[in-house]
Amino acid sequence: MSHKHHLELTQVGMDFPTAKGQFNALQDVNLRINKGEFISLIGHSGCGKSTVLNIVAGLYQATKGGVILDNREVNEPGPERAVVFQNHSLLPWLSAYKNVELAVKQTPNGRSKKEIKEWVEHNLELVHMSHAADKLPAEISGGMKQRVGIARALAMEPKVLLMDEPFGALDALTRAHLQDSVMEIHAQLGNTVIMITHDVDEAVLLSDRIVMMTNGPAATIGEILPIELDRPRNRIELADNQEYNHYRHEVLKFLYEKQRKVESVDEHRKKQSKRKSGATRSNVA
Numbered sequence: 001m002s003h004k005h006h007l008e009l010t011q012v013g014m015d016f017p018t019a020k021g022q023f024n025a026l027q028d029v030n031l032r033i034n035k036g037e038f039i040s041l042i043g044h045s046g047c048g049k050s051t052v053l054n055i056v057a058g059l060y061q062a063t064k065g066g067v068i069l070d071n072r073e074v075n076e077p078g079p080e081r082a083v084v085f086q087n088h089s090l091l092p093w094l095s096a097y098k099n100v101e102l103a104v105k106q107t108p109n110g111r112s113k114k115e116i117k118e119w120v121e122h123n124l125e126l127v128h129m130s131h132a133a134d135k136l137p138a139e140i141s142g143g144m145k146q147r148v149g150i151a152r153a154l155a156m157e158p159k160v161l162l163m164d165e166p167f168g169a170l171d172a173l174t175r176a177h178l179q180d181s182v183m184e185i186h187a188q189l190g191n192t193v194i195m196i197t198h199d200v201d202e203a204v205l206l207s208d209r210i211v212m213m214t215n216g217p218a219a220t221i222g223e224i225l226p227i228e229l230d231r232p233r234n235r236i237e238l239a240d241n242q243e244y245n246h247y248r249h250e251v252l253k254f255l256y257e258k259q260r261k262v263e264s265v266d267e268h269r270k271k272q273s274k275r276k277s278g279a280t281r282s283n284v285a
């Protein structure tokens with residue numbers, strides 16, 4: 001038994017059954033994450049980021065290898081791994097307060113009624129949502145709903161917070177505010193976080209390490225970039241910071257130079273097959 005790593009993905013592989021046979025989405029994904037680390041997963045669309053996250057969440061079972069959290073194998077969802085999706089999944093008939101309260105009540109915690117109330121209020125405060133605690137999801141903005149979703153996940157006191165493009169659907173300003181809140185909360189609570197993002201700046205600003213994935217099929221980890229910028233991080237100050245821009249450049253290089261080649265081969269194939277089917281169609285016509 002080793003206590004060295006908090007969260008370990010070992011030789012994770014994933015095959016999906018499809019109409020055309022097995023589709024090998026992931027192959028040999030190896031990652032060791034320390035407690036309190038903030039990890040971003042970045043890669044082109046369809047490379048397998050959500051699949052990795054779903055396997056860690058226990059929503060998918062890897063077809064090869066596996067995940068170990070604090071020396072226990074992950075093979076089903078559990079309250080120690082909370083997930084925040086892009087499209088906030090609040091229950092529409094419950095207020096912001098009640099949505100968070102429900103999650104707290106579903107998590108074994110031995111709190112009294114009074115303690116539950118205080119805990120729910122505390123978590124709404126963390127995401128600056130106390131003022132709208134009694135509002136229904138339909139009465140608040142997308143960014144506010146996302147805040148409640150994060151409060152709900154945090155209130156479960158997960159060891160690991162899993163976020164699948166949590167700010168993807170938000171406008172730039174709301175997104176910046178929420179990123180700042182998440183950084184503050186992470187500094188305060190020290191949870192382990194795995195976040196999927198398509199946004200290079202977001203990845204550099206928030207992460208301790210950026211895990212860059214190769215294109216699928218058989219996607220895997222291409223490179224891991226440690227981000228050694230001091231915390232707290234300030235987006236305005238970092239805009240002129242050389243180190244920050246270097247990291248940004250490294251990620252862009254990976255995505256648009258190193259991984260582009262594979263894409264253009266794919267694109268080439270697609271074009272070829274389109275041309276062929278086009279020719280067939282015109283022949284038929």
Ligand SMILES: Nc1ncnc2c1ncn2[C@@H]1O[C@H](COP(=O)(O)OP(=O)(O)OP(=O)(O)O)[C@@H](O)[C@H]1O
Nearest residue numbers: 016018023025044045046047048049050051052216
């Ligand atoms: N249930 C499934 N059945 C068959 N194929 C699947 C299934 N889920 C995902 N895939 C395939 O596995 C690959 C990885 O999908 P995944 O959703 O993990 O990618 P992603 O990197 O999260 O994409 P995006 O950035 O667009 O959200 C894709 O080719 C996808 O079509």
